[in-house]
Amino acid sequence: MTRLTIFLFFFTLSTMAQITVSGRVFDGKNKPFPKAIVSNGREKVYTDSQGSYTIQAKLFDILYFEGEAKEEGRKIGYEEYCVVENTPHQECNKIFYSIPLHKCEMEIICTYGISFYLNDKKITTDNEVFKERVRKGEFYTYQIRTCDELPETIEKLSRYTVLVYTKDYYNQHIKNKSKKK
DSSP states (O other), X not given: OXXXXXXXXXXXXXXXXXXXXXXXXXXXXXXXXXXXXXXXXSOEEEOOTTSEEEEEEOTTOEEEEEOOOSSTTEEEOOEEEEOOSOOSEEEOXXXXXXXXXXXXXXXXXXXXXXXXXXXXXXXXXXXXXXXXXXXXXXXXXXXXXXXXXXXXXXXXXXXXXXXXXXXXXXXXXXXXXXXXX
């Protein structure tokens, strides 16, 4: 009985970590975009003739969508999707707009994805290792915030910011702040 319980516990953990993201990619005229690349940083898949795709992801992954423009002298700017919900099935549809190549060279296209803070200090080392530690539950709690929801003390450079706390820090600094309000 004990072996069965342990097996079920680890089976549940491993299946919870699996997130399937699927959807469709369209061009600027709302037509399916075949052969677009969808990547999670570890693997990539291509959209089919209907622009459909399915890819496995983990919490805090950033999916990148890329494609080639069909018209000469134009480029497709890439899109991204941040996996910030721990739900097993997610849908993400994207529209690719083509832009003139000369405009691409003059503009810097920036995407910032997800930033991580541990006890209100920005994580500047290997984000992949830190993400895995958060996924495994090594910390007391975390909060996912959009740029508009961040406190003034946090840089607003990312689309999403994950604020991660140890138990002692949370009880001393965060919990007490919310009680005072």
